[in-house]
Amino acid sequence: MxxxxxxxxxxxxxxxxxxGYTVRTNAREKATVRRVSVSPVRAPGVPVATTQLCSAGDxxxxxxxxxxxxxxxxxxxxxxxxxxxxxxxxxxxxxxxxxxxxxxxxxxxxDPEQLKLVREAAEGRFHGIGAILGMKKVKTGNIQEEHLVVITPIDSGPAAKAGLKSGDHIIAIDGRDVLPLDPFQRANEVIKEERKKAVDRNLLKKHIESETKRIEEGIPILKAERMLTSEDDKEFELTVLRDGATKPIKVKVKTQDFTVEPVSWTLVNDGRFGYIRISCFSNSTPQQFETAVKELKSKEVEGLVLDLRDVAAGDLETVLSVARLSVPERVFGFECKSRNRKIPIRIERCSDERVWKGSLVVLVNAGTARMAEALAVALRDNLSAKLVGESTYGDPSVVTLMELSDGSGVSITTGQMAPPKSSDYRGKGLAPDVSASSSEQMKEAIKILESLAKRSVSTLSRN
Structure with missing residues (x-):
């Protein structure tokens, strides 16, 4: 009982x-996770999700x-x-x-196992093939299906070492098709088309049998994602579609556990400028980023290159902690929520000696997604930072993660981030100020910093 x-x-x-939510008919792409808890034991500093958005009468x-x-x-x-x-x-x-x-x-x-992986990713510990995966709607003729997409390979992970790239569509695992959320669309379309053309019943039967076999032997897309991010030690042969390739590519990749150093930094251009690479937004990223900024300021560098290429995972609170070291007390963006609510997200105050106030260039590419995109556009809108590279992924969604008392969880799309000043980039990505191939992006960033440094010297001399 x-x-x-x-x-x-x-x-x-x-x-x-x-x-409290209206049913969506168009799937959004994989989103940034905001961590919240509704279990009896709360993590310090983590807000609790509320269901008090409607009265009982609703x-x-x-x-x-x-x-x-x-x-x-x-x-x-x-x-x-x-x-x-x-x-x-x-x-x-x-x-x-x-x-x-x-x-x-x-x-x-x-499931509890999936929620555990989310928690460990927030600590910089990853499992599986080492890639941030997402689902993307792809329309072919009258059919619109979800594809399992590599948003970005994680630095030093198996996927990156195996040659997987941002934007790759994983269409099969070990020869078994990855099935969309509704795997019967193709079969239904075959029946419709065959009826229109009055094709022989035997041919129609063959088509239906072929589709039935594909579905029976295929892997549902959510299960495929779990397989590639699990803690199991396995090798998979992935079949991927890649832009520019004339045919599907076979890639062998082995799952494993690995950790990622979230922040690294160095001097570039004979010590004139600093370079900071953010590999992931984990719990330790803000502190490591602050240490990097402090070290580079002590070297009296004239400008900074912030590398956000191939960065997708992370939560809003962590990214805001990074942003306040560059643009404190500014509007990070607006969170557009249900019932036409548009909530400004403000960056907290930070003491002047901790803030980077010099020139800034941000490197971006197709793997720059979720909160990394939001950070890039916030720096451009508030600090006039230049974006160099390729168009970003185009995913401003905000997802709330509810942790349940039995160890399981629920993730829910609860908002869309809108930039402080720029136009909406959902589905199309942020266009860079300077387009450049991966091999030329650092060179272009240095050119911009050199130009800004000359302009600064010229201004000082006139004064």
Missing amino acids: KNYKTLIVILLITLCFAA IDLGPLEIMLTVLRNVREHFVDPITPSDEGRMAREALRAMLASFQDPNTRFL
Whole structure:
């Protein structure tokens, strides 16, 4: 009875939260995670998600009554005994199905193992093939399907060593097709087209059998993502589509556990300028970034290159802690939330001696995504920093992560970041101020810093 009541409470909470959001019909791409907790034990400094966005009168209890009716009948009449383990599985699958109905790859139920990986990534510890993966809508003819996409390979990870690149579409794993959220679209389209053309029934049957086999042997896209980010020690052969390639490419990559040093720095151009590379936004990134800025300021460098290429993971709070060392007390951006709410996100104050006030150039590419994009555009809009490289990924989504008391979690797309001044870059990315290939980006950044340094000297001489 206790487990039965627990299941009912979970279902109630689930429905109440779902009522606060409108069902999306177009899936957004993989988003930046804002870490929150609703479990009894809170992590210090982590805000708690709230479901108090609507009054009780706004909630339609009809669906809940249907669910409870089914649950009651299953408990009373199912031929085999219902165990506590069964009830837990039923609750998880109910949550999984409810969130999947949004058709938003960012809004989903996370098993305890998946949530553990998210937590460890925030500490700079990664598992699997070492790539930030996302889902991207791709339209072919009348069919629009989700593809599993490499947003960016992580520095020093297996994916980067194997040659995977930002923008690669993983279409098969070990020869098995990666299936979209709705794997039956192609079969339905085949039936429609064949009927229009009045094709022979035997040919139609062959097409349907081929599609049936593809679905039966394929791997659902969410399962494929779990396989490639799990702690299992395995080797996979990935089939990928890459821009510019004439045919699919085969890549062998082995999963492993590895750590990433979030920040590194050095002097460039005979010590005139500084270079800071952010590899990931982990819990230790702000402190390491501050140390790098302090060291470079002590060297009296004339300008700084900030490298945000191939950076995707991270949460808003961590990125704001980095931003305040360059643009304190400015508007980082606006978070556009449900019910037409547009909330300004302000950067906290920082003491002057800790802030970088010199010239700044930011390196970006197609792997610059999520909060890295938001940081890049905030630096351009507030500090007139120049962006050098390629157009970024184009993902301003904000995802809220709810940690549940049983160790599982729920991720929900709760907003879209809008730049302080620039135009919306969702789906198209940020266009750089200076376009350059990967081999030329550092040279172009140095040219800009040299030009700014000359201009500064000229201004001082006139004064």
